[in-house]
Amino acid sequence: MTLWSSLIEFAKATKKIGEDDPRRIVHSMKVGLALTLVSLLYYFRPLYDGFGQAGMWAILTVVVVFEFTVGGTLSKSFNRSCATMVAGALGIGAEYLANLCGERGEPVIVAILVFVLATMATFTRFYPSVKRKCDYGVLIFILTFTLVAVSGFRAEILRLAHQRLSTIIIGGITCMIISIFVYPVWAGQDLHDLVATNIEKLALYLESFAGEGFHSSVENNDNSRLQGYKSVLNSKATEEALANFAWWEPGHGSFRFNHPWKQYLKIGAHVSECACHVKALDGYAASSKIKPASETCKNFQKPCTTMSSESARALKDLASAIKTLKSPSSDIQIHIQSSKSAANEFESILKNMSLPQPDGQELMQLLVVASILIDITKCVEQISDSIHELSMRADFEEQTPRDNESC
């Protein structure tokens, strides 16, 4: 019975993973297809005679190189091919050098060279820039150099190196073709969508915060929808990986080859800072249950509601500008200005406040909420500036007047 229920659990988990992103199923089948294709290197005798056991390198290449996104596959294929070539050449050189030292000296020289190069190459993996860009390439470099230098001791080295390189290239090209032409998953498109969706999630929270009169969203039914901002806090690593991969991708959809992908990281940094403030806001809303009763508190509440709702509107328009690849409309500036003048209004109420305060604690909570909202307003302006820069550098379409009206 427990086996049966855990099987059902497993089936449910499987269904959820597939439904969350159906491209995962397609990706799995693409890997299966690529592997089956390179297995042909073994099946058919003519190819087998040409490549021999080296056919296994094609299989190995497919298994380790095929990534979920096109950019990931291209970057790994490129890393692998380059590292194999450089290391192969060095390995042949090492073997040649060792050969000069006679039969006795050869293994000693090879062993020393392997030790020195492996040590040095392993150390370079601690450089942050190497770690980020070509960690995998260095791994393959160490592997290939050692294999070629050491194998040379036994077999005809040039034939071996040539066979291995050609099968690796066959494996890499198979991956690239399937990855690009069969339901491609573009890292660039994913990055673009991720940034726009993150901005929308923040807008959604702020909108409901203004609408509910500062009550926490936790009580609501669509709780999980409003708590979306939490995922924004943890998307930095994903964004960086996608931007790295997107750099490798050819033009696709509305993006040309040299699309300013790094600018998305700048936008993402501002968005995640804004999400930090939203988290603080949600913390206060959940714990304090502000119910402005006194006159002063009511005075304070109005500019807070304005800041929240106007920031939400600006964020919504910014997200839709990204999604439609159009320059941010002038409406966004208007929303940001209203939000900023609400912040000023708040500060002037605060300056002129000299009444006796009936409930200090409630006032304090309101002031904290207001100060967070002022921070959010500043953040929204930074997000808007960075998106404007993106729209300039990526030649987004200008919004036509009609677009503006429909907003």
Next chain:
Amino acid sequence: MTLWSSLIEFAKATKKIGEDDPRRIVHSMKVGLALTLVSLLYYFRPLYDGFGQAGMWAILTVVVVFEFTVGGTLSKSFNRSCATMVAGALGIGAEYLANLCGERGEPVIVAILVFVLATMATFTRFYPSVKRKCDYGVLIFILTFTLVAVSGFRAEILRLAHQRLSTIIIGGITCMIISIFVYPVWAGQDLHDLVATNIEKLALYLESFAGEGFHSSVENNDNSRLQGYKSVLNSKATEEALANFAWWEPGHGSFRFNHPWKQYLKIGAHVSECACHVKALDGYAASSKIKPASETCKNFQKPCTTMSSESARALKDLASAIKTLKSPSSDIQIHIQSSKSAANEFESILKNMSLPQPDGQELMQLLVVASILIDITKCVEQISDSIHELSMRADFEEQTPRDNESC
């Protein structure tokens, strides 16, 4: 000239990476040593005759399995060996099945089996639990199954599988022995130290915040030391990786095999939440330059200073309790209590506040700082509770009275 200066830059970067953690240099040499040792499989004819080309699998294993920490190496070796065995057995089964279908049917059956298993195995890599624990194992499973099933078509399959498994085990054991016995780097020890250091960094900031009368630390000389809390914000991924690896490690130093490593993640979560609040505090301190002038503001400042300094003391004692593997002393509870009563004091001043406010904006900044400090106080209590739980589960030594006095 530019080449020369960039060479100097490079040398400086190298020196810094080595000085930051000299274990990196040792690790690189350990990898070199392991590779040189397994190369002996090729060098000496008796071994070569026994293993043939399969010796390359030992090299491949060393290159991909040797990780910086003992736990990482053990986990990867184990993953690789298990996956190779299971996949090898399945591959032989698949080949046997295909053989039954005659010469024509064989490649078709093998191709279908490879496609189906590769697709299914690739899909499992999307399960979060598989991704966390045995992503690498699944990769090796796909590789080995395909290689064995497909190679069987050509060569004597059992000999091949046996050779490959033995060389992989030789490679794995070489890595494990060198990793454990030559200057070992224990993931568990690193995790333990990381958590203690992170707590110390927060204490350092709060201490200086109280001492400087709320001024930002940015103006100081030892700026970078105080800004240490920023690294705490990003240590979650490192902590999780270390805890995963530490699980694999045998008892070492003061830690037994079943040390409650997961508890460190709980502590780490509270510490990182506290760092979030410290970041907010630093943001205010940097932007506002609070100079409490009015009488009310001065009244407010005292409890704030107390909260900050008492929280700092509690955190310092907690960090030293972890470092010395002793139960948290009773002093810590006293510091937390003083901090909490300062928070209450603040709230009662706030409740009774009914004077005209001369400078609303300054008051607001003070209130925001106070509310952040109250949050920090709560966080410190959670950190203390989770460390107490750790000390119970890991049987930390009780503090003797003398220990208490010397605190």
